[in-house]
Amino acid sequence: MFEEGKVYELLLVTKSNITPVGVVKRGESFHFKLFGGRSAAEIKEHPFAVLHITQDAELLVKAALNLPLELEFEEAEKVPLNRVKGLTAIEGKVEWSEEEWEDELGRTTVLKCSLTPVHVKMVPSHPKPLSRADYALLEMAVHLTRLFVATRRNDVERAREIYKEIWKRYQEYRHFGGKSEVAERIIGLSFISMRWNT
Secondary structure, three states: OOOOOOEEEEEEEOOOOEEEEEEEEEOOEEEEEEOOOHHHHHHHHOOEEEEEEOOOHHHHHHHHOOOOOOOOEEEOOOOOOEEEOOOEEEEEEEEEEEEEEEEOOEEEEEEEEEEEEEEEEOOOOOOOOOOHHHHHHHHHHHHHHHHHHHHHOOOHHHHHHHHHHHHHHHHHHHHOOOOOHHHHHHHHHHHHHHHHHO
16 A cells, blocks of 8 residues: 555544654554654653544645544554544554754754554545645645744745745645635635734
8 A cells, every 4th residue: 555665644643633744654664753743742652643544635734734623533443542433544653763853944853753553444435536736735734834934933035935835836726626715724824924923
């Protein structure tokens, strides 16, 4: 199901949080980084997680932006957590370490994680055709999270560049037939972030 070296966007469930993560499979384990937040704190205290596969771009974006989610949960089979009902789930124990990370937005500490599966629950799904609008929506959300970092650090020039990228992806999203209110929410949040922080 996973090709080694490719980055896959999955949903990560920890003790009380759900967030999307970029995951790379290496050997028998799945590797990802967490840039702070509740999921990172929970893994440090309770080193278990469930990775979920979904083709729902809007679900990934809502989870990334902490927007309300309509999900049903059930007890996991082999780890002391809940998992999302109806999605393929990879349950596992997480090993982690902290390391310094630096990019154009600055320096921070990240939690490097490796999840070793102890149970996989496959859920039959009806694959949806790939939509370029979905990809544009995902990119809008990624850029929005980066915009928040740039504005918090008062990096006005970088914030303006990221803001332009959000608008570019929004135009693509509309061009490719996207109609989700989540896209409008991203535009609103990006405007507020720019107005009050630069």
